[in-house]
Amino acid sequence: MVELKEKDQGSSLRMHWQLCLNLMGSSSNTVEFSGKAMNEKEDVIDVTLTGPSHVTFLYVKTVASSLFGRYELGAHLAIEKVDEQYVKMKGGVIWARVFWFHRCLCLYAMARTNKTKKRKYMTLAKPIHKELTNSLKNKNPNGLHCVSLLNAEKAALTHKKNQEDDVRKQYNDAISVAARG
Numbered sequence: 001m002v003e004l005k006e007k008d009q010g011s012s013l014r015m016h017w018q019l020c021l022n023l024m025g026s027s028s029n030t031v032e033f034s035g036k037a038m039n040e041k042e043d044v045i046d047v048t049l050t051g052p053s054h055v056t057f058l059y060v061k062t063v064a065s066s067l068f069g070r071y072e073l074g075a076h077l078a079i080e081k082v083d084e085q086y087v088k089m090k091g092g093v094i095w096a097r098v099f100w101f102h103r104c105l106c107l108y109a110m111a112r113t114n115k116t117k118k119r120k121y122m123t124l125a126k127p128i129h130k131e132l133t134n135s136l137k138n139k140n141p142n143g144l145h146c147v148s149l150l151n152a153e154k155a156a157l158t159h160k161k162n163q164e165d166d167v168r169k170q171y172n173d174a175i176s177v178a179a180r181g
Contacts, residue, residue, distance in 0.1 A: 012056040014038040019060040023067065030068040031061070059099045066102040071113070074106025078124055097132065101146040104128040108153040122157070129154065148174035 018037035021027050027035035034040055058077055065074030104125045111121035129150050136143045152170035159167045 008053045008056075011038075011053045015053075015056050015060045019064055022064060031064045031070045031073060033060070033064075059095065062099060062102050062106065066105050071106045071109035074103065075110040075121060078103045078107055097135070097143060097146070100128050100132065101143075101150070104132070104150055105153065108150070108157060111157055112153075118157075125154075145174070145178040148177045 014037045015033065018027070018033045018035055021035050021037055022030055022033065027033075029035070032040055058080070062074050062077050065071065065077065107121045107125035107128075111118045111125065114121070129147075132143050132147050132150065136147050148170075152167065152174045155163075155167045155170050
């Protein structure tokens with residue numbers, strides 16, 4: 001077999017495949033990537049801290065954290081700034097919007113659970129939410145369901161005592177928008 005120096009593509013594919021296996025329940029771990037496709041503790045050692053493979057690792061780890069409810073891990077990954085040169089808000093790779101959505105969702109969830117660091121998490125989530133909203137205003141329909149859910153999460157964070165019905169309505173609207181596709 002000829003080495004084509006495509007190490008990053010192979011490791012990226014293994015990370016995505018292990019995420020799929022975790023989502024299907026094939027692995028006993030949910031957020032830790034150890035299974036048939038890869039072992040996080042062994043395979044990530046050769047990934048540099050600034051390369052594209054590390055950004056892919058942060059992406060799949062953030063998505064897994066968001067989907068499996070481990071928001072503290074997703075928020076901790078959001079605090080790291082090593083990935084910003086690769087995953088840009090405007091332009092960039094095709095999965096960047098999904099990454100930013102899951103990152104913002106983890107930050108909002110941690111702001112709801114950790115009242116002492118609420119301002120810190122909200123400060124990090126605000127520009128992400130704003131950029132996703134601006135892309136929707138600029139006629140990008142692909143982010144409607146993401147923005148709807150983030151609006152509901154933000155309303156749940158900032159609601160007053162007599163506004164629970166409004167928050168519930170926003171969640172129901174987000175669910176109906178997501179169901180339509």
